[in-house]
Amino acid sequence: MFAQRMSLQEREKVLGLVLVTPAVAIILSLILYPIIYNLYLSFFDVNPMAGNTYVGLENHRNVVTDPTFWKSVFTTIVYVFSTTIGTTLMGLLVALAMNRKFPFRGVVRSLVLFPYVAPVISVVFSWQFFFDPVNGIFMDLAYDKLGLFSSRFNLIGSPSTAVWVAIAFSIWKNFPFSYLMILARLQAIDETLYEAAEIDGASGWHKFRFITFPEVYFVMGAIILLRVIWNFNKFEEVFLLTENVRVLSVYTYYKAFVGTMELGQGASLAVIQFILLIVFILFYVKRVLKW
Amino acid sequence: MKKWFSSVVLFIFALSLVWAGGQSEAPGESEETVSQEVTIEFWTTQTQSDRMATIQVLVDTFEALNPNINVKLVAVDENDMATQINTAAASNTLPAIIESDTESIVAFGAEGLLNSEAISGLIESIGPEKFYRGALSLNESAEKGVYYGVPYHGWVQGIWYRADWFEEAGLEPPSTWENILKAAEYFYRPEINQYGILVGTKAEAYTEQCFTQIAMANGAQLFDAQGNLIFDTPEMREAVEYYAELAKYTPPGPQTWRARDYYLQGKMAMFFYSTYIMDDLALESDAQDSLTNSNFADLEGKSFDPELVENTRVATTISKTQEAGYGTILSFGIPAHGDELKTAAAVKFLSYLFTPNAYVTWLHMAPGGMNPVLKEMAVNPRFQNDPKGIFQHYGKEKMAEIIQGLNSIETFSIVEGKRMAAASTIYSKQIIPQMIYRITQEGMEVDAAMDWAEMEMRKLME
Numbered sequence: 001m002f003a004q005r006m007s008l009q010e011r012e013k014v015l016g017l018v019l020v021t022p023a024v025a026i027i028l029s030l031i032l033y034p035i036i037y038n039l040y041l042s043f044f045d046v047n048p049m050a051g052n053t054y055v056g057l058e059n060h061r062n063v064v065t066d067p068t069f070w071k072s073v074f075t076t077i078v079y080v081f082s083t084t085i086g087t088t089l090m091g092l093l094v095a096l097a098m099n100r101k102f103p104f105r106g107v108v109r110s111l112v113l114f115p116y117v118a119p120v121i122s123v124v125f126s127w128q129f130f131f132d133p134v135n136g137i138f139m140d141l142a143y144d145k146l147g148l149f150s151s152r153f154n155l156i157g158s159p160s161t162a163v164w165v166a167i168a169f170s171i172w173k174n175f176p177f178s179y180l181m182i183l184a185r186l187q188a189i190d191e192t193l194y195e196a197a198e199i200d201g202a203s204g205w206h207k208f209r210f211i212t213f214p215e216v217y218f219v220m221g222a223i224i225l226l227r228v229i230w231n232f233n234k235f236e237e238v239f240l241l242t243e244n245v246r247v248l249s250v251y252t253y254y255k256a257f258v259g260t261m262e263l264g265q266g267a268s269l270a271v272i273q274f275i276l277l278i279v280f281i282l283f284y285v286k287r288v289l290k291w
Numbered sequence: 292m293k294k295w296f297s298s299v300v301l302f303i304f305a306l307s308l309v310w311a312g313g314q315s316e317a318p319g320e321s322e323e324t325v326s327q328e329v330t331i332e333f334w335t336t337q338t339q340s341d342r343m344a345t346i347q348v349l350v351d352t353f354e355a356l357n358p359n360i361n362v363k364l365v366a367v368d369e370n371d372m373a374t375q376i377n378t379a380a381a382s383n384t385l386p387a388i389i390e391s392d393t394e395s396i397v398a399f400g401a402e403g404l405l406n407s408e409a410i411s412g413l414i415e416s417i418g419p420e421k422f423y424r425g426a427l428s429l430n431e432s433a434e435k436g437v438y439y440g441v442p443y444h445g446w447v448q449g450i451w452y453r454a455d456w457f458e459e460a461g462l463e464p465p466s467t468w469e470n471i472l473k474a475a476e477y478f479y480r481p482e483i484n485q486y487g488i489l490v491g492t493k494a495e496a497y498t499e500q501c502f503t504q505i506a507m508a509n510g511a512q513l514f515d516a517q518g519n520l521i522f523d524t525p526e527m528r529e530a531v532e533y534y535a536e537l538a539k540y541t542p543p544g545p546q547t548w549r550a551r552d553y554y555l556q557g558k559m560a561m562f563f564y565s566t567y568i569m570d571d572l573a574l575e576s577d578a579q580d581s582l583t584n585s586n587f588a589d590l591e592g593k594s595f596d597p598e599l600v601e602n603t604r605v606a607t608t609i610s611k612t613q614e615a616g617y618g619t620i621l622s623f624g625i626p627a628h629g630d631e632l633k634t635a636a637a638v639k640f641l642s643y644l645f646t647p648n649a650y651v652t653w654l655h656m657a658p659g660g661m662n663p664v665l666k667e668m669a670v671n672p673r674f675q676n677d678p679k680g681i682f683q684h685y686g687k688e689k690m691a692e693i694i695q696g697l698n699s700i701e702t703f704s705i706v707e708g709k710r711m712a713a714a715s716t717i718y719s720k721q722i723i724p725q726m727i728y729r730i731t732q733e734g735m736e737v738d739a740a741m742d743w744a745e746m747e748m749r750k751l752m753e
Contacts, residue, residue: 048377048378048380048381133542133543133544134484134486134542134550134553134558135552135553135556144484151481151482151543152481152484152543153543153544154542154543154544154545156544157543157544157545157546157732158543158544158545158732159732159733243493243494244545244732257374257378258374258720258721261374261377
């Protein structure tokens with residue numbers, strides 16, 4: 001029939017289109033549509049009961065003139081910057097150590113992955129118990145046993161210290177991913193390179209600086225990019241551990257769904273967050289990854 | 292071969308579209324009777340697994356009696372109820388029944404989210420005169436005889452305190468502003484890990500519950516009888532300042548009801564709590580999860596103190612310029628989803644929950660914490676003979692006093708007998724807890740925080 005009149009190449013083409021259609025449809029309906037609808041909502045005063053009223057750029061204006069928004073941008077930058085540097089460096093160090101030969105290396109290598117695979121909620125509870133001001137082991141050690149502080153305090157609950165706990169938590173939880181990627185790359189480096197360097201009289205630092213580092217540079221570059229994207233949008237790790245760290249995603253949640261629900265401003269915040277991230281990615285891909 | 296393959300893919304794709312399209316149910320095909328098969332969702336704030344299990348038993352029994360009705364039990368945290376209901380309303384997926392604190396029920400009702408006709412009909416069929424007047428009137432709308440929800444059970448709040456410590460120190464019971472502050476200051480010894488009092492400092496419902504009683508004792512109100520917002524009064528300011536002062540003697544950082552554990556471990560002198568605490572005080576098995584784990588032998592407060600129940604007393608009222616009691620009635624509401632079949636099924640299920648067997652089973656989930664709102668149930672011998680032996684432990688008189696307390700609960704949302712719906716909205720949006728959090732944790736000045744709170748309240752009332 002119809003199909004027989006087409007050439008083999010044309011039929012291949014049609015089949016290809018048919019095969020990608022479901023995926024395209026899913027992406028369009030589950031990713032593109034929400035993004036566009038969110039963009040649309042950000043220009044409205046959203047009221048689920050009474051309907052939406054068009055307000056132009058007012059939501060965006062309200063958001064950027066609110067000092068708490070800038071405070072949250074600052075918190076986000078501190079959080080993303082510290083956790084990205086932390087997870088990458090920690091991952092690199094652990095990978096370098098795990099690349100050497102020692103007894104039970106296989107067991108240790110898989111144990112290091114534990115924080116990354118453990119469910120967030122269960123480790124969050126352990127951390128909360130750990131830092132409880134009255135019953136926690138941390139205060140018991142640091143205050144009662146070692147006398148490091150003049151009084152007990154709520155490290156995980158106080159707004160001023162909570163962000164540092166959140167950062168430490170994220171580094172601990174996510175460094176195994178960087179470690180895994182870097183270790184895989186390390187194992188692929190040709191041993192002869194090191195041997196040649198040794199003959200030329202290179203020190204340990206020189207070997208790292210001129211062989212190891214260039215070899216892992218692009219892996220680390222990619223890991224950093226991924227980590228920035230993930231942690232910039234991170235919600236559950238921060239929110240479950242402590243509600244006091246208002247990174248942009250948590251701030252948006254509070255703005256949109258808690259108290260006086262400002263759904264329009266929430267949408268506008270999501271748009272702004274999206275733009276900030278896109279700008280960073282474009283800059284980074286061009287400058288660091290040199291694509 | 293390829294043709295065959297591509298048509299299979301197309302078929303699967305088409306099937307998924309059909310399936311997705313079938314997800315939304317056609318509303319409004321209704322019949323008065325529940326002769327058709329129907330599934331209703333029941334949202335409860337009883338999120339603990341053992342309570343869920345008990346409610347599930349009631350649901351199963353009901354389903355066995357009514358084979359056409361399926362009840363799907365969903366647990367919703369009390370602090371998330373407002374968010375969940377509002378989003379469900381927006382997406383047209385309202386449940387058939389919700390169980391929540393009366394303030395929230397009234398707030399939802401005032402927003403037009405509840406079917407007050409169906410609920411008022413149910414109350415009429417049970418008989419309004421059988422309810423405790425106070426519990427029922429909390430559910431009443433501005434129109435007499437029209438109710439947003441039907442009350443089911445309730446608790447009374449008070450300050451629970453170490454009578455033995457107070458006696459030793461020669462301090463008066465904490466039933467006045469002055470005595471509370473004095474004792475909180477006296478027992479606050481952070482150097483030995485001992486704290487004066489627990490008041491809520493997290494932006495949560497518990498904080499508002501503690502604060503309301505303190506503010507009421509000073510005659511502070513959110514609204515006057517004409518419905519004008521009168522938040523910025525000297526009485527309210529005094530209450531906020533006093534509360535911030537008490538917060539200094541609370542364990543460090545933002546705290547909520549969970550910190551009552553410190554009391555059970557013998558590290559605190561006073562704490563605000565509902566009558567739900569009665570079984571934890573009296574029974575080792577219930578106290579277990581409040582004690583520090585026995586795996587950490589060096590930590591204090593790991594074992595159950597059998598004398599704690601004898602050494603604990605409760606002050607259910609607080610006074611400054613007047614006496615104030617506080618508590619919460621939990622009510623059922625039927626959301627206005629427009630599906631009459633589901634509404635009829637919901638009414639049927641609620642009527643079943645008011646039958647003696649089901650009612651007693653429900654209340655015995657937390658003796659002391661869950662008290663009946665029907666007068667005849669309060670004196671029902673089966674109710675008074677709870678399996679945990681709480682009634683025996685505290686004595687019938689004490690229990691009767693507590694249940695009586697349900698009649699005199701005061702809230703910001705009823706002023707001189709008039710319903711202030713806006714106060715319930717303010718409660719469900721947790722404006723006051725957020726204000727207290729800013730003052731006690733972020734170091735905001737009382738003036739600035741109160742200005743902020745008033746601005747938010749006015750925004751809500753627009």
